[in-house]
Amino acid sequence: xxxxxxxxxxxxxxxxxxxxxxxxxxxxxxxxxxxxxxxxxxxxxxxxxxxxxxxxxxxxxxxxxxxxxxxxxxxxxxxxxxxxxxxxxxxxxxxxxxxxxxxxxxxxxxxxxxxxxxxxxxxxxxxxxxxxxxxxxxxxxxxxxxxxxxxxxxxxxxxxxxxxxxxxxxxxxxxxxxxxxxxxxxxxxxxxxxxxxxxxxxxxxxxxxxxxxxxxxxxxxxxxxxxxxxxxxxxxxxxxxxxxxxxxxxxxxxxxxxxxxxxxxxxxxxxxxxxxxxxxxxxxxxxxxxxxxxxxxxxxxxxxxxxxxxxxxxxxxxxxxxxxxxxxxxxxxxxxxxxxxxxxxxxxxxxxxxxxxxxxxxxxxxxxxxxxxxxxxxxxxxxxxxxxxxxxxxxxxxxxxxxxxxxxxxxxxxxxxxxxxxxxxxxxxxxxxxxxxxxxxxxxxxxxxxxxxxxx
Numbered sequence: 001x002x003x004x005x006x007x008x009x010x011x012x013x014x015x016x017x018x019x020x021x022x023x024x025x026x027x028x029x030x031x032x033x034x035x036x037x038x039x040x041x042x043x044x045x046x047x048x049x050x051x052x053x054x055x056x057x058x059x060x061x062x063x064x065x066x067x068x069x070x071x072x073x074x075x076x077x078x079x080x081x082x083x084x085x086x087x088x089x090x091x092x093x094x095x096x097x098x099x100x101x102x103x104x105x106x107x108x109x110x111x112x113x114x115x116x117x118x119x120x121x122x123x124x125x126x127x128x129x130x131x132x133x134x135x136x137x138x139x140x141x142x143x144x145x146x147x148x149x150x151x152x153x154x155x156x157x158x159x160x161x162x163x164x165x166x167x168x169x170x171x172x173x174x175x176x177x178x179x180x181x182x183x184x185x186x187x188x189x190x191x192x193x194x195x196x197x198x199x200x201x202x203x204x205x206x207x208x209x210x211x212x213x214x215x216x217x218x219x220x221x222x223x224x225x226x227x228x229x230x231x232x233x234x235x236x237x238x239x240x241x242x243x244x245x246x247x248x249x250x251x252x253x254x255x256x257x258x259x260x261x262x263x264x265x266x267x268x269x270x271x272x273x274x275x276x277x278x279x280x281x282x283x284x285x286x287x288x289x290x291x292x293x294x295x296x297x298x299x300x301x302x303x304x305x306x307x308x309x310x311x312x313x314x315x316x317x318x319x320x321x322x323x324x325x326x327x328x329x330x331x332x333x334x335x336x337x338x339x340x341x342x343x344x345x346x347x348x349x350x351x352x353x354x355x356x357x358x359x360x361x362x363x364x365x366x367x368x369x370x371x372x373x374x375x376x377x378x379x380x381x382x383x384x385x386x387x388x389x390x391x392x393x394x395x396x397x398x399x400x401x402x403x404x405x406x407x408x409x410x411x412x413x414x415x416x417x418x419x420x421x422x423x424x425x426x427x428x429x430x431x432x433x434x435x436x437x438x439x440x441x442x443x444x445x446x447x448x449x450x451x452x453x454x455x456x
Contacts, residue, residue, distance in 0.1 A: 011046060011054050014039045020061045021068075030068050038067045079422040080443045080450075084397060084435025086351045087290055087387025091424060094293040094387075095347035095440065096328055103331035104324050113323045125326055129299075132333045136259060137273045139284070139301035143311045144329065145319035149175070149184060151285040151298030152253055156188035156216065158313045159249050159283070159306065163215035165190040168201035168234070170227055171220035175388060181220065190216065199231040203238050210246065217242060219281075220253045221271050226392045236271075240280035249283065249306065252276045256389035257286025257299065259336050265353045268393055273301065282306055288325075290389050293348035294332035295325045351437055352385060356396050362436040363398035366444050373451045374404045381428070383437040401431040404455070412454075419450045 017039045021027050027035070042063045046054055055063070079091060087093045116123035124130075126144050133142040145151050156165065165185060172194070174180045185192045193214070195205035206217060217239045227233075239250050258270040270291070276284040283306050288297030298319075300310060310316060321329075335342050343349045360378065367376040379401050382394040404412055409427045416423040416432070423446070425432045434447065 011043055012057055012060065014043070017043075017057075017060060017064060020057065021064055024061070024065050027065065027068065029072075034068065034071075035064070038064045038071070042067060073420075077422065079417075079424055080446050081438040081440075082423055082425045082434035082436075082443075082447065084381070084383035084399070084426065084433075084438055085386040086348060086383065086438055087385055087389055088424075088438075089387055093296070094289045095351075096295065097293060097332055097335055097345050097347060099335060099345065100294065100328040100331040103327040107323055107327055111323050111327070113326065125320070125323075128330050129326065129333065132330065132337070133299070133301050136333065136336055137284075137301055138277050139273075140304040141307035142299065142301040143307055143316070144288070144321055144326070145298045145300070145316065146321055146325075147296055148253075148255065148257075148285060148287040148298040149179060150319045151300050152181070153184050153188055154298075154310060154313065154315050154319055155251060155283055155285060155300060156185060156190050156218075157315055158310045159251070160216040161189035163190060164193050164211060164213045165216040165218055166193045166195055166206050166209050166214060167218040167220065168196045168205070169194045170196060170198050170201055170231070170233060171218075171222065173220055173222065173225070199227055199229070201233055203234050203242070206234065206239065207242055210242065210248070215247075215249060217248055217250050218253065219250070221255045222391075228392075235279070236276055236281050237279035243280075250281050252279075252281040252284040254284055254286040256290040256387070257288065258291045260291075260342070260349065262352065262390075267352070267390065270390060277301065283310075287388075288329055288332075290387050291348060292332060292336075293346045295328040297321055297325055297329055299329075347440070351383075352390075352395065354437060356398065359398040359436050362439070363400050366434070366436060366439075366447070367400045369444060369448050370400065370402065370451055373448075373455045374402050377401050379433070381433060381435065383435055395437065397435055397437045399433040399435045401429070401433055402451075403431045415454055416450060419454055421446045421450055423447055423450050 014036055018035050021035055042060060081088055081091050114123055114125045126142065129144055130142040133139055145154055172181050182192060193209050195201060195209045219236055219239055236250065236252050242248065243250065254271055254273060254276060256270065258272045261272055263269055273284055273286060281302065283300060283302035285298060285300045288294040288299050300307065335345050343353055363378045367378050370376050379399050381397055381399045383397040384394060402412065403409065407415065409430045409432050412432050413425050413427050416425055425434050
């Protein structure tokens, strides 16, 4: 095709396109520069496409407007979790309680983040959290950093730099993103001494490894995996017994951070913070955004002497959390003070403990609602806790299995993800499964609207 016959030469100018875009509803929210960039982007796509006949002006305008709207949606936005993974890392892990969200919303002006209102003097931003955690766990003191990996690095840097740390080989964990505990220990400056084997570690292994250079005995809770069968790990209270006559510190990395014993709901035992403190751990650390259902945070509790040292270290300033995390975590932790209502008000606990009969009723109602638009049936399936919590505990659930003659299951799942609102599901047996365990108030209506829009 030569220059005289290539009709792409007759594409409208950017200015001409913008005249029409500016007359389109909702486009006044975009700057002139954004519109110019979108128009140029679409024109370049057309030129590179190789088509002989350029689109009509109306189609070009539609593409520019669609691109602007798509860019506006890019980034974090509200999604519906129909995947049945309660602590879905890709979806932000724990759902915050309503009380936590209200606490954050109240910070639309100045706040009492770091002032003692009684005296008017400077205060500590984690003072209220420390008081709540003392009531909940019995720990003498507490502080908060931005996540549990940061908490581990900070604790070991402060308490064990240039000294020896003893840890079981069976507890050298790797968490998401290929982030490994040995790397954190190395970054802290502690010298790691591995004892035992992958499946069995005895108290004598720790005792035989203690030298004059040993400072920390580290226990790591296997919250994201399990070793079963011929296995043995040393409990915290036994490690504490090795402190007699020695200047040692027992650090208990609890990972997912349970504040409630879930065995009464038929779930496996997960070491609680209370158990760790009662067993005599000098320092315990855990996540705020897993079984606690709070914001991302690394919570450190323990003996006042150790927490004071940790709080004063320069790294603590680099890792400290802001007012929104403080407000959300305070509000979430307060809910644990009332055992009668916490399973209703704390989303993660509510999702984990919802009985199957309730889920089946919910799935039936949702299926009836969606049957107007697609083929639906209720099936039994399994949810998971996810997020490195309760790894060996599939939760029996009910799902709505959806199919449509016009789409494959993968096509339908993608369209739901990209829709408004976005609905994240899972594909199984050539059907799209919506797990009702992870649906929140109002999500049934959101799903119906998304599917209605899809098939409109």
